[in-house]
Amino acid sequence: MSYPYQIKTLEDYQQAYQQSVIDPEGFWANVADHFMWRRKWDKVLDWNFKDPEIKWFSGAKMNITENCLDRHLATLGNSPAIIWEPNDPEERHRIITYRDLYNKVCQFANVLKNNGVKKGDRVCIYMGMIPELAIAVLACARIGAIHSVVFGGFSAQSIADRIQDAEASLVITCDGAYRGNKDIPLKSVIDDALMACPTVKKVIVCTRTRTPVSMLKGRDVWWEDEIKQVETMGNPSCPAEEMDAEDMLFILYTSGSTGKPKGVVHTCGGYMVYANYSFVNTFQYKPGEVFFCTADIGWITGHSYIVYGPLSAGATTLMFEGMPTYPDAGRLWEIVDKFRVDTLYTAPTAIRSLMGYGLGPVNHKDLSSLKKLGSVGEPINEEAWHWFKDNIGKGRCPIVDTWWQTETGGIMITPIAGITKEKPGFATLPLPGVQPILVDENGNEIKGNGVNGNLCIKFPWPGMLRTTYGDHDRFRKTYFSTYENLYFTGDGCTRDEDGYYRITGRVDDVLNVSGHRIGTAEVENAINMHAGVIESAVVGYPHDIKGQGIYAYVIMERLTHEPELSKKDIAQTVSRIIGPIAKPDKIQFVSGLPKTRSGKIMRRILRKIAENDLDNLGDTSTLLDPAVVDEIKKGKL
Ligand code: WTA
Numbered sequence: 220m221s222y223p224y225q226i227k228t229l230e231d232y233q234q235a236y237q238q239s240v241i242d243p244e245g246f247w248a249n250v251a252d253h254f255m256w257r258r259k260w261d262k263v264l265d266w267n268f269k270d271p272e273i274k275w276f277s278g279a280k281m282n283i284t285e286n287c288l289d290r291h292l293a294t295l296g297n298s299p300a301i302i303w304e305p306n307d308p309e310e311r312h313r314i315i316t317y318r319d320l321y322n323k324v325c326q327f328a329n330v331l332k333n334n335g336v337k338k339g340d341r342v343c344i345y346m347g348m349i350p351e352l353a354i355a356v357l358a359c360a361r362i363g364a365i366h367s368v369v370f371g372g373f374s375a376q377s378i379a380d381r382i383q384d385a386e387a388s389l390v391i392t393c394d395g396a397y398r399g400n401k402d403i404p405l406k407s408v409i410d411d412a413l414m415a416c417p418t419v420k421k422v423i424v425c426t427r428t429r430t431p432v433s434m435l436k437g438r439d440v441w442w443e444d445e446i447k448q449v450e451t452m453g454n455p456s457c458p459a460e461e462m463d464a465e466d467m468l469f470i471l472y473t474s475g476s477t478g479k480p481k482g483v484v485h486t487c488g489g490y491m492v493y494a495n496y497s498f499v500n501t502f503q504y505k506p507g508e509v510f511f512c513t514a515d516i517g518w519i520t521g522h523s524y525i526v527y528g529p530l531s532a533g534a535t536t537l538m539f540e541g542m543p544t545y546p547d548a549g550r551l552w553e554i555v556d557k558f559r560v561d562t563l564y565t566a567p568t569a570i571r572s573l574m575g576y577g578l579g580p581v582n583h584k585d586l587s588s589l590k591k592l593g594s595v596g597e598p599i600n601e602e603a604w605h606w607f608k609d610n611i612g613k614g615r616c617p618i619v620d621t622w623w624q625t626e627t628g629g630i631m632i633t634p635i636a637g638i639t640k641e642k643p644g645f646a647t648l649p650l651p652g653v654q655p656i657l658v659d660e661n662g663n664e665i666k667g668n669g670v671n672g673n674l675c676i677k678f679p680w681p682g683m684l685r686t687t688y689g690d691h692d693r694f695r696k697t698y699f700s701t702y703e704n705l706y707f708t709g710d711g712c713t714r715d716e717d718g719y720y721r722i723t724g725r726v727d728d729v730l731n732v733s734g735h736r737i738g739t740a741e742v743e744n745a746i747n748m749h750a751g752v753i754e755s756a757v758v759g760y761p762h763d764i765k766g767q768g769i770y771a772y773v774i775m776e777r778l779t780h781e782p783e784l785s786k787k788d789i790a791q792t793v794s795r796i797i798g799p800i801a802k803p804d805k806i807q808f809v810s811g812l813p814k815t816r817s818g819k820i821m822r823r824i825l826r827k828i829a830e831n832d833l834d835n836l837g838d839t840s841t842l843l844d845p846a847v848v849d850e851i852k853k854g855k856l
Pocket residue numbers: 473518519520594595596597598599620621622623624625626646708709710722723724725731734735736
């Protein structure tokens with residue numbers, strides 16, 4: 220596989236960037252020409268950010284799996300597509316070649332068809348990180364079903380919300396999932412979720428942990444049995460459904476500033492081109508290299524840089540079932556050593572947590588295969604950046620600090636590995652096709668360098684979301700109504716003297732806890748469901764390892780005799796309703812919350828208190844009840 224659109228030098232980058240701004244349609248048509256289309260587009264781009272409507276490659280016909288699988292068979296059939304490393308290092312790893320993967324995807328696509336799934340149907344996938352997860356995703360894409368992968372750490376309630384919103388007709392899950400020394404009973408969580416999901420007619424259960432499960436007659440079937448059945452039917456292939464470039468490929472739910480997660484919709488053609496382009500360029504992928512992204516496929520990073528980006532490029536993608544600290548903090552380095560990994564793409568929170576174990580787990584691991592390092596999901600602090608650079612990259616590997624979002628489909632602002640001069644803490648420069656702009660509160664452009672503002676994007680790129688599922692007006696309101704004619708990212712940003720971008724964090728009510736996006740309103744809603752809670756307010760505060768921690772101020776109906784027990788119960792409720800990732804780190808009982816006279820909670824003040832910035836609370840005299848602030852300060856945790 221060759222990538223004629225791969226940038227090779229800084230001059231290449233500058234030239235590509237210029238061209239992508241002067242003639243975006245010509246630029247992306249040139250890139251898209253190197254993919255497999257059944258029919259080429261009539262028009263490269265149609266757009267307006269008012270309605271808003273964005274269409275890339277209109278009229279083109281294709282299937283993303285033909286680009287990820289079929290087109291590699293002749294040249295890469297025997298090359299590894301997926302290397303899978305299990306949770307338990309004693310268990311054997313698996314290597315799945317492009318031909319194996321093609322066969323397995325076709326087989327499972329036929330299983331889906333046998334179970335009544337048709338083009339356009341929504342399929343919810345709730346599985347651990349085993350190859351069957353990638354197979355399930357690709358099998359959906361093969362037959363034009365829209366997948367909605369839900370991260371294995373979400374609770375039954377969260378799954379039910381997502382299934383209901385998408386009106387999914389089928390669920391694919393596992394009996395259980397291994398994560399470190401835990402065994403998560405996925406099927407039983409699904410059983411709970413489905414009590415509230417009448418649209419789901421079938422559940423396909425893949426065996427992994429042999430955890431006992433109950434199977435509902437007529438609804439639940441075993442993955443392995445279904446595969447046997449299609450095997451006896453003979454024809455192992457499954458023709459790919461012909462999709463329009465703008466047909467939906469998947470929905471992925473993510474948190475915003477309201478209580479209800481939104482279904483971010485990505486479409487087939489633009490997403491494919493962008494996931495591939497950003498992968499090949501950012502990481503400077505070379506054929507034969509092993510690419511290891513430590514994300515879970517339940518998040519966008521896994522969609523774009525474990526599955527679609529690497530596979531569409533004919534790359535070898537390494538999929539890891541477990542976690543960086545199991546059985547010990549040397550696990551990632553062992554995997555790098557074992558498979559001669561070329562690129563390691565991980566999150567600052569993982570780096571910070573591994574730093575805490577010192578160099579013991581790193582020493583004596585052979586990391587000489589590493590050529591490139593990447594970071595994603597949250598701002599990376601300089602200390603972590605340097606630790607990663609010096610101790611893992613041994614000073615010789617470039618680090619790409621990649622800024623992007625579920626909504627953007629792929630990496631947007633990033634150094635190009637080994638080409639862009641890096642600067643710790645900076646995502647540096649936009650990829651070709653990406654036109655960032657900083658604006659002030661009123662939406663006026665902040666020009667020049669050495670400035671701060673809110674980060675917007677002023678021109679469409681192929682990987683951008685097209686709508687929020689079932690609610691186009693929410694799409695408009697969330698992203699295009701804050702500033703006219705601009706896509707608003709929700710992030711604050713600095714552009715320094717060199718024109719380099721540094722993302723400073725969310726400016727809305729979205730928290731980033733260990734690289735996971737969580738809406739404060741979601742957590743508040745969950746806390747408020749706990750018996751005895753009258754009201755709550757949730758803010759983020761700096762946390763050494765997680766980046767941000769969750770701080771909850773809670774008003775109870777009456778004082779409890781055992782406050783610590785009550786706090787534990789409240790945290791447990793949040794965990795049950797959303798998932799363990801949303802558990803508050805600190806809960807403070809208060810008798811009131813600082814509110815304006817119109818009843819709005821002054822989060823700014825609560826944030827300052829949580830951050831321990833007690834002397835800079837600003838003017839509190841206009842509050843409904845200023846005394847409440849002193850009380851909260853006194854009780855600060
Ligand atoms: C944050 C993850 C600083 C940002 C791919 C964004 C980052 C949110 C970076 C999206 C980075 C992501 N530096 N902040 N390199 N990458 N973010 O949707 O606040 O899970 O808006 O997508 O993560 O999170 P999401």
